[in-house]
Amino acid sequence: MISSGEMLGRLEGSYTHAVIAFLDDSGYPVSVATSFAARPERGVVLLDEVAGEQVAPPLDREVNVIFSHIRPQPGQGYDERRYVSLWGTLQRAGGRLELTPRRVQHWDEQEMTFFEFSERGVPQAQRYMAQLSEETGTQVKPKLSFGWLFLRATRLPFLTATAVPVFLGVAIAALRGRFDLWLALLTLLGGACVHLALNVANDVFDTMSGADQANVNPTQFSGGSRVIYYGLLSMRQMVLIMVGFYVAGLGIGVYLAATRGWALLWVGVAGALISIFYTAPPLRLVHRGVGEITVALGFGPIMVLGAFFVQFQRYTFEAFYASLPVAILIALVLYMNEVPDRAGDAAAGKRTLPVRLSKDAVLTGYAVFVGLAYALILAGALTGVTARPVVIALATVPLAIGAYRGLRDSYDSPYALMPTMAKNIQLHLFTGMLLVAGYVIAIIADASLSNPPIFLR
Amino acid sequence: MGILPEPIEELLNTALVGELTVVDERGRPVTHPLIPMYDGEVIYLTSSILFSKKLEHIKANPKVSLSISDPEAVQVEGFRRVTIQGDATIDDSDLHSGWERKVLPLWRKKEPAIDFFLGKRVALPLFFERGIIELRPRRAFLWEEGRTDRPPQVFEVVGAAR
Numbered sequence: 001m002i003s004s005g006e007m008l009g010r011l012e013g014s015y016t017h018a019v020i021a022f023l024d025d026s027g028y029p030v031s032v033a034t035s036f037a038a039r040p041e042r043g044v045v046l047l048d049e050v051a052g053e054q055v056a057p058p059l060d061r062e063v064n065v066i067f068s069h070i071r072p073q074p075g076q077g078y079d080e081r082r083y084v085s086l087w088g089t090l091q092r093a094g095g096r097l098e099l100t101p102r103r104v105q106h107w108d109e110q111e112m113t114f115f116e117f118s119e120r121g122v123p124q125a126q127r128y129m130a131q132l133s134e135e136t137g138t139q140v141k142p143k144l145s146f147g148w149l150f151l152r153a154t155r156l157p158f159l160t161a162t163a164v165p166v167f168l169g170v171a172i173a174a175l176r177g178r179f180d181l182w183l184a185l186l187t188l189l190g191g192a193c194v195h196l197a198l199n200v201a202n203d204v205f206d207t208m209s210g211a212d213q214a215n216v217n218p219t220q221f222s223g224g225s226r227v228i229y230y231g232l233l234s235m236r237q238m239v240l241i242m243v244g245f246y247v248a249g250l251g252i253g254v255y256l257a258a259t260r261g262w263a264l265l266w267v268g269v270a271g272a273l274i275s276i277f278y279t280a281p282p283l284r285l286v287h288r289g290v291g292e293i294t295v296a297l298g299f300g301p302i303m304v305l306g307a308f309f310v311q312f313q314r315y316t317f318e319a320f321y322a323s324l325p326v327a328i329l330i331a332l333v334l335y336m337n338e339v340p341d342r343a344g345d346a347a348a349g350k351r352t353l354p355v356r357l358s359k360d361a362v363l364t365g366y367a368v369f370v371g372l373a374y375a376l377i378l379a380g381a382l383t384g385v386t387a388r389p390v391v392i393a394l395a396t397v398p399l400a401i402g403a404y405r406g407l408r409d410s411y412d413s414p415y416a417l418m419p420t421m422a423k424n425i426q427l428h429l430f431t432g433m434l435l436v437a438g439y440v441i442a443i444i445a446d447a448s449l450s451n452p453p454i455f456l457r
Numbered sequence: 458m459g460i461l462p463e464p465i466e467e468l469l470n471t472a473l474v475g476e477l478t479v480v481d482e483r484g485r486p487v488t489h490p491l492i493p494m495y496d497g498e499v500i501y502l503t504s505s506i507l508f509s510k511k512l513e514h515i516k517a518n519p520k521v522s523l524s525i526s527d528p529e530a531v532q533v534e535g536f537r538r539v540t541i542q543g544d545a546t547i548d549d550s551d552l553h554s555g556w557e558r559k560v561l562p563l564w565r566k567k568e569p570a571i572d573f574f575l576g577k578r579v580a581l582p583l584f585f586e587r588g589i590i591e592l593r594p595r596r597a598f599l600w601e602e603g604r605t606d607r608p609p610q611v612f613e614v615v616g617a618a619r
Contacts, residue, residue, distance in 0.1 A: 019526050021478040021486040027518075028542045029478035029486045032598070033526035034605050052608035055540070055598055066488040070474050070530055077568030078473050078530070083490050118584055121507030125583045128509040132549060142506075142586045143553045148579040230583055 004104050007084060009040035014082065015067035018047055020090075020097075022063040030055055036067075037096075045086065047097040057097060059090050065099055082108035113415045119216045122229065129231060141231045153227045153241065155199045160425070161299045161330050162195040163188065164432030168326060169307025171439035172319050175387055175446065178311045183260070186252060187307045193249030198275040198298075200242040202286075203228060204235065205279035206348075209287075215344025217414035222337040222421065223344070246272070261313050264306060271302040287350045291338070292331040300327020322386045322435065325373040325393070329428040332369055335362075336407055336424045340414035359411050366407060370400045370427075377435070388455050389445075390438030396431045403427055459497030462612055465539050465597055469495035473530040473567055477502055477590070478522045479514040479545075487514065491590075493523060494563035500541065500592040501560045505584045512547050512588045521545045521592060528603060538600040540609075541592070549588035556587040 021031040032055045035048045045065065050056055057063055064087050071080035086101035107117055125142075132140040144152065151157070170184045203224045206212050212229040227233045233241075253268040274294050277283035285294045304323035305315055312319075338345065338352040339362065346355045354362050377393050380386035406420025445456035459466050475493040478486050489511050494501040500523060504512055515521060524540045525531060548555060557575075564571050578585050598609035 016528065017526060019476045019488060019524055021476070021488045021522070021524075023480065023484070023486055024542075027480070028520045028595075029480060029522040030542065030598075031476055031478045031486075031488060031522045031524040031526075031540050032605055033524060033538050033600075033603070048606065050605045052598075054611065055605070055609060062485050064478065064486040064488050066476055066490070068474065068476060068490040068527065070490075070527070072473055072530060072532075073570075075569060077570045081490075085488060087485065115581070118505075118507050118581060121505070122583060124509055125506040125586070128506045128512065129552075129586075131513070132552075140552065142582050144579060144582050152579055152582075232582060 004101065005040045005043060007104065007106060008038045008043065008045065008101075011036070011038040011045065011067055011084065015069055015084070017067075018045070019066045019068070020047060020050070020057045020063055021066065022057050022061060024054070032057070043100060045099045045101070046093070047090070047099060049095070049097060057090055059092065062087055062089055063099070065101075080110070081114075082106075082110070115218075115415060116216055119218060126231065144232055149227070149232060152225050153200065153203070153233055153238065154196045154245075155225055156196070158199065159192055159195060160429045161333070162191045162303065164330075164429060164436070165299055165303030165323060165326050166191050166307040167436045168322060168432065168439070169304040169309075169319060170311055171436045171443070172304075172316075172322055172387075173308050173311030175439050175443050176312060176316070176318075178313075180311060183256070183310050184307070186256065187310045190249050190252030190256065191303055191307070193245045193252065194271060194275050195299075197242050197245035197249060198278060199225070200238055200245065201276065202279045204238050204242060205281070205284070207235065209279075209284075209348050209350070211341075211344055211348035211350055214347035215341055217340050217344070222339075222341050222414075246276075256310050260310050263314070264309050267302050267306045267309065271298055271306065274298045274302070286352065289351045289353055289356055291352055292335050295334045296327040296331035299330040300324065318385060321376070321380055322390070325376045325435065326428070326432050328369050328373040328376075329431055332366060332373075333425055333428050335366065335369075336403070336417075336421055339407070339411060340417055340421075363404070363408055363411075367404055370404065373431070374400075377431075381438075384457075386435075387439050387442035388457060389441040390435045392438050392441075393431045393434035395434060396427055399423060399427045399430065459495070460614055461541075461594060461597060462599070464537060465541070465599060465612070466495065466497075467533050468525045468531055468537065468539050469493055469500060471532050471567075472525045472527075474527060475502075476524045476526060477511070477592075478524075479511050480518040480520060481510075481514050482517060487511070492564065492567055493525065494560055494567070496563065498593075500543070500594065501563060502590040502592065503556050503560050503564070503587050504590065506552060506586045506588065507583050509588060512549065512590070515545045515547055515590060519544045519546060521590075523592060526603070535601075536603050538603040538605065540598045541594045542596045543592045543594040543614075545590050545592045547588050547590060552586040552588060556589050559589055 018036040024030050037046045066085045068083040070078040072078050084106040087103040088101045090097045129140045166188045207228040257264040301323040308319040338354045342354045381388045381391040403424045410416035445452040476488050477491050478488045481487050491502045522542045526538050594614045597612040600609045
């Protein structure tokens with residue numbers, strides 16, 4: 001936030017002219033452009049006199065003086081939007097009009113992004129729709145097409161977090177001799193249902209706790225779907241969607257446990273409880289700074305072991321070990337996505353790690369855990385605990401370095417951080433899929449060679 | 458040829474931004490930068506419900522003025538400035554797509570990138586819930602060369618305030 005003196009000091013370099021607006025005797029506004037000079041040391045703006053009786057600014061009533069700027073972009077529109085709006089009364093001084101501002105409003109998209117500026121307008125939008133509903137007698141609410149609304153409400157693109165561990169569990173089982181496509185698809189569907197239910201539950205409980213309202217810097221990767229807050233869907237509709245996905249996901253889980261072995265129930269129940277109590281009271285795990293561990297468990301060992309068990313009908317150390325890098329990387333997705341949310345989360349009492357830790361500690365944590373993920377991949381391949389070709393997953397190291405640098409450089413700028421958050425999601429996706437690819441290479445080598453070389457086993 | 462003198466219509470048809478002044482609930486002027494669009498009779502402006510205070514103000518007091526004052530935002534031979542006083546009404550009967558039918562073709566001419574942003578409606582759903590401001594001119598002040606240190610030409614609009 002800049003002071004009004006500082007703002008007056010910037011006027012001359014930022015704007016070419018002023019527009020003085022006032023009400024004429026018939027009550028119509030008159031707005032007229034003129035030249036100006038700022039005197040920040042005195043806290044005043046000097047405006048050139050305007051000729052013509054009908055358009056001469058009055059000295060006996062309040063005027064609004066606005067300074068507005070855009071930069072035209074031919075064939076596109078414009079950018080560099082900014083304005084400063086001042087209110088006060090004018091007095092004549094040395095042949096000019098002198099304004100001592102009593103009230104100031106301003107916006108500069110280079111200081112506050114258009115997204116944040118818009119987000120701060122949501123309460124006004126809600127008021128307007130409520131008033132319009134009252135005037136018209138029908139409920140006025142914003143709309144999106146069904147497809148976009150479903151995508152937004154469920155945060156469908158985040159399903160990669162489920163696909164990676166399920167594919168990995170299935171691939172490990174396939175290398176060890178068991179593969180059933182129908183069961184693999186059913187596992188994926190069940191996992192996706194629980195994941196989507198978790199996403200919806202997260203929005204339901206974030207709206208209830210006030211976290212959505214407190215966050216004015218949501219991005220496409222953080223801040224939730226906001227469909228309830230925006231009025232696109234009601235709380236009741238979201239609860240119904242949440243329950244629907246949980247019923248479908250848990251139903252598939254029970255079917256798989258009944259047909260493949262009741263030992264699956266342990267990971268299934270653990271996954272469901274983690275999913276529900278991630279944001280739901282009384283545990284609200286994400287509010288207690290254990291969201292990352294919870295997500296790591298759910299989208300790491302639980303998903304990989306569950307998918308593996310459905311195929312193999314028992315648990316192995318290999319499946320557990322292979323899940324660990326995936327677990328770490330998905331936890332780091334959440335960890336980085338919480339960085340731009342930290343002010344809103346703190347206001348809502350959500351004590352996530354970026355809320356609790358300093359910037360340096362967050363950066364160090366990121367670097368240490370990315371390093372640990374790669375160390376586990378390398379150690380697993382070298383010792384033969386995992387298939388050796390998974391070492392190809394180290395190819396994503398440059399992506400990890402880029403993500404770390406982006407986090408360091410854009411830590412305090414939510415929208416500048418967006419490309420880095422995308423990179424961090426790619427880091428999980430690409431590393432996970434390369435782990436799967438490593439297993440697929442081993443499967444192909446095993447099937448096509450009578451005695452595959454050690455680096456392909 | 459519309460209801461306003463040609464030099465003013467040319468400004469309305471090319472200006473990328475104008476300053477709309479409305480009257481707030483305490484009778485004070487409040488000015489908002491907006492894109493003006495013109496169909497020969499009515500000047501259209503549009504506002505997202507995110508920034509809808511101005512719509513409330515106009516509903517309570519329809520008296521408004523619109524200035525086109527920024528030399529960088531207009532592409533005309535021989536720069537000039539204009540202020541148009543008039544009466545505004547709000548069309549918010551269909552916030553979701555009413556503005557697309559009524560003003561999007563005019564908007565697109567000035568800001569072609571709007572189609573790109575509209576394609577990303579899912580990212581900013583409330584921004585694209587919009588009311589339409591319809592300004593019917595009563596009087597216009599024109600300053601040749603943009604010189605407001607000289608008295609303006611004044612035009613009373615025939616058939617105003619119907």
